[in-house]
Amino acid sequence: MIIEHPLLGPRDAAEFTYLGDARLIDRPDWQSETAAHDFFEYGYLRDNPAGWHQELWFHEAGDRSWLVITRNTVTHEISKVELARDVARSRGRSK
Amino acid sequence: MRYSGFKVLKEALMGHKGWTPAWRDPEPQASYDIVIIGGGGHGLATAYYLAKEFKQKRIAVLEKGWIGGGNVGRNTTIIRSNYLLDGNEPFYEFSLKLWEGLEQDFNYNAMISQRGILNLIHSDAQRDAFVRRGNAMILNGADAELLTTAQIKERYPFLNTEDARFPIKGGLAQHRGGTVRHDAVAWGYARGADSRGVDIIQNCEVTGFRIENGKCLGVETSRGFIGAAKVGCAVAGSSGRLMAKAEMRLPIESHVLQAFVSEGLKPVLPGVITFGAGHFYVSQSDKGGLVFGGDIDGYNSYAQRGNLPVVEDVCEGGMAIFPAFGRARLLRMWGGIMDMSMDGSPIIDKTHIDGLYFNGGWCYGGFKATPASGFCFAHLLARDTPHPTATAYRFDRFEKGLMIDEKGMGNQPNLH
Structure with a gap:
């Protein structure tokens, strides 16, 4: 797989390590009444779709940026690559 | 038909005209007592032990393609029981013991070779x-x-x-x-189950579950609705895709x-x-x-x-x-x-939906587990209690902190 890095251009997927579903950006509220259960779901349950999947990749052997990649788990086709920082900020994080 | 050396000699002399298909190709009935989804090694083993050891009747195995076309024909055929943790080792040792007697048990040459x-x-x-x-x-x-x-x-x-x-x-x-000849495992279990009355229905994809008031009444398939008192899912690899149809999210x-x-x-x-x-x-x-x-x-x-x-x-x-x-x-x-x-170990458990049972999460170690997985899942389906060697393979172990993490990698599935 070739990953079109938003800053560096096309890079070999072997330069990256994989974390998982991009929903991991959305940490639950630790002060919530249901925090224990929310963190169980956050830590352990996954949608695991066959088809389009947003996921976190780390450019470990490159610029060490975190990316959110939209990739099809059936064909390995990549349709979109964003900096995870931009995705998190667009969701109101790290303002 | 019982296979034996004598039978091979007899057929050789008779021009091999007496061999019959190893299993039937039946039409699905309107309902069964137990429906197993997935005609791979684990699903077929489950049906075999349900019929043979637990004396259950009216069982069907539904397979979307052909039996043995998935992971039971794609693995590297190794059997072993060299695990560390209490939740795993008795189960895998039980499995190795079943492997040792398997060919005699189901009267099929699976080329089991204990070469070490x-x-x-x-x-x-x-x-x-x-x-x-x-x-x-x-x-x-x-x-x-x-x-x-x-x-x-x-x-x-x-x-x-x-x-x-x-x-x-x-x-x-x-x-x-x-090592074992993996295709023969699927075929041997299929033949053994079929001869005990199990309907093996190929080219029958499950498209959904019929769930009413928290109870599973059967499955919608590409060949129509099939009712079932109990539905067992054994589709490791595609568990996420199948269980999403029952609105379940899995630790997988x-x-x-x-x-x-x-x-x-x-x-x-x-x-x-x-x-x-x-x-x-x-x-x-x-x-x-x-x-x-x-x-x-x-x-x-x-x-x-x-x-x-x-x-x-x-x-x-x-x-x-x-x-x-x-x-x-x-x-x-x-x-x-x-x-x-999430911990590198499997799940054999009831779900929160009445009548819906789950077997999956085998990571890359499912083949060696085939006999014990089938036996333990059959035990759970027939008796509603886990087999003594599979009590740790629960859904709730992640929420309760009772993980069985052989490699100590935590909740990072790609590191197990």
Whole structure:
């Protein structure tokens, strides 16, 4: 797989390590009444779709940026690559 | 029809006109007592033990393609019971014992060959870990032997024990481990189940569950609705996709694992050898091909094919420990989809939906578990209580902190 890095251009997927579903950006509220259960779901349950999947990749052997990649788990086709920082900020994080 | 040497001789003299299909191709009935989704090794074994050991009637196995076309025909055929943790080792030892009697039990030649498995040791830390593992195996009634470098030199003279990067400091051997002809496992269980009245329905894809008031009443399929008092799902690899139809999210990610086979060679390799430090393991099939593999690709995938960086990594591992194998040409490589669970261990449990049972999360270790997985899932379906060796394989272990994490990697499925 070739990953079109938003800053560096096309890079070999072997330069990256994989974390998982991009929903991991959305940490639950630790002060919530249901925090224990929310963190169980956050830590352990996954949608695991066959088809389009947003996921976190780390450019470990490159610029060490975190990316959110939209990739099809059936064909390995990549349709979109964003900096995870931009995705998190667009969701109101790290303002 | 019972298979035997006498039967083979008789058919040879009669022009082989007396052989009949090993299983029927029935139309689905309107309802069954128990419906198993997934006609792979685990699903067929479940149906076989339900009919044979638990005396259940009116059972069907639904398979979207043809039986044995998934992971039971895509693995590297190794059987062993060299696990460490209490939740796992008794289960895998139970499985190895079932393997040992399987061919007589289901009257089918599965070419079970206990040629032994050797885990190589390259460092003090690895030796400590393998000594502990071997002791855990012995405590659970399995066999394990710690081999010295001298013993390895004697038994495996082709291994270079003096390599500068990976000197061989010993090994943990399980002599009862070995290999099996994997397709024959699916066929043997299918034939045994079919002869006891189980309907094996191929080309029948489950498209949804009919769930009312928290109870599962049956399954919608590409061949119409099939009612069932109990539905058991055994579709490891596709568990996430299937259980989403029951609106369940699982502690599982689907990942692709690649496997490889070389051209046929004369006998060069006795038994299975694992080179854990280099992420490589290999055995030689009865046809002579070197069957080998390594790590999963490491990203979510349902594609049944992997990418080249892992091919390179596996072959580098192979070359590091067996430089001679570099002369062998690669014949085939393929990928299979693994249910990678959050702690690297499987699940055999009821779901929160009445009448819906789940078997999955086998990671890349499902083949060796086939007989025990089928037996324990049949036990759960027939009696509604877990088999004594499978009590730890619960859904709620993640929320309760009772993980069975052999490698101590935490909730990162691609590292197990």
